Amino acid sequence: MKYSLKCTSCGSIYNSKSNAYRCNKCNSILEVDYKYPTEMDLGNGEIKHSKYKQLFPISGKLLSLGEGGTPLIKHKINASDLILKLEADNPTNSFKDRGSSVEITKAIELGFKEVCCASTGNMGFSIATYAKKFGIKCTIFLSKDAKIEKIEKIKKAGAEIVEVKGDFNTALETAELFSKVNNVFLCGDYHYRKEGQKSIIFEIFDQLGKLPDFIFLPVGNATLLAAIYKGMKELKRLKITNRQTRLIAVQAKGCDPLVRAYNQHKKLTYMHSTTEADAIAVGYPTFGFEGLEALRESKGLALSVSDRELESARKALHKSRVYAELGGVASFAGALKINKVHPSWFKDKTVVCLITGNN
Ligand SMILES: [Zn+2]
Incomplete structure (x- = not known):
């Protein structure tokens, strides 16, 4: 479905090809604003994440590891x-895989070769796994409270890990800065x-x-x-x-x-x-x-x-x-x-x- 990106606070509009993740006028987060039809149904296929692709901001094939359809x-x-x-x-x-499927698809659709993300563990593990599977480089910024078991899983999934001396919000600021400086697609809790x-x-x-x-x-x-x-x-x-x-x-x-x-x-x-x-x-x-x-x-x-x-x-x-x-x-x-x-x-x-x- 066609869409643009809209600031959740001041309403500024950004093109769907834009890599913005916050409004450059007021720094608020953005949301995907579709050109909805007047009516639609969810179809009859197998119940799983990819069934709802028509309500995702994806134009081509949705990259999936079989997420969703959970009991x-x-x-x-x-x-x-x-x-x-x-x-x-x-x-x-974890539920994070639903978001990772859309984010990694979008990163590749927009031509990026690398993604990064701040995480307390689960999101990092999810994104690292999708990035590896679909052949894109990945750096995860972990907060100091990330559990060792989760760090090990992210390492195994092949991502570069940066342990930040601070909490999740510090890791988030660091990941946002890294993505801007290096022109890397920023995954995480944003519109996609x-x-x-x-x-x-x-x-x-x-x-x-x-x-x-x-x-x-x-x-x-x-x-x-x-x-x-x-x-x-x-x-x-x-x-x-x-x-x-x-x-x-x-x-x-x-x-x-x-x-x-x-x-x-x-x-x-x-x-x-x-x-x-x-x-x-x-x-x-x-x-x-x-x-x-x-x-x-x-x-x-x-x-x-x-x-x-x-x-x-x-x-x-x-x-x-x-x-x-x-x-x-x-x-x-x-x-x-x-x-x-x-x-x-x-x-x-x-x-x-x-x-x-x-x-
Ligand atoms: Zn704004």
Whole structure:
């Protein structure tokens, strides 16, 4: 589908061939603005990420390692049935692969021979794997809290690693500078990744035959939250469904800037991370403003869970043979927390928890 890039703040328009990732007038992030038809359907093919290519900013072939098509499984907590979407079933064990498929396709489409990215681990592993597979050089800037197991996986995937003496936001600044100075395609939580992450909501719609009442999701940089909301708006705009899902953002208590901003009606401010859930340890979310809008517009909720609550959620899932890392179970920990206080809350509701990764 034809598109241009639009600043999310001042509305400035950039050509689809532009390599801009922030607005050069106001420094805000951009979004993909399609020339939508009045109506469209999602088609009848096999349910997987590549099925939704018509809603990605890709003109040729979509490069894919078979991401998406992840299972939905029922999971009972007390008297309520939850539905878990197992994103660890993706090629590099996290939801990040959906975004990497679109980003690496786009980098190659735009003629780049090299990509770079800031990461706490999972995104780096995903991009490094796609870059290697599709023959493009890759440099990953890792925050100081990146776990050794994840660093090893990225190394094995053949990427150059730069360990930054700082948190994710410092790694992000370094990657942005590196990409500008060296004319390298910048991967990460920007507009193209957001487009790829949208496939998760299209899949849920296809798998359930409707949008659920609630979706619980872990939030770090808030890209997935913003992506799901954009996907829901597209489903509405294309007259596929009018149903509305309430989005429920769950952050780790040791790093919950979005939850604080939303619940206290305050401006988003940087927060120093103290959580062990490295995958969602982001002190200042890139998609924070869009994430807040997604919560407001979907009549959503935001809540924090302690590392102890994350650990016990992880253990509870492990018993049911659902394997995930701490950050990946924040959604489930949030659902457990709400269920404990308001057991009737989920009654007769379709509730999906995104289990986002296991690295
Ligand atoms: Zn702007």
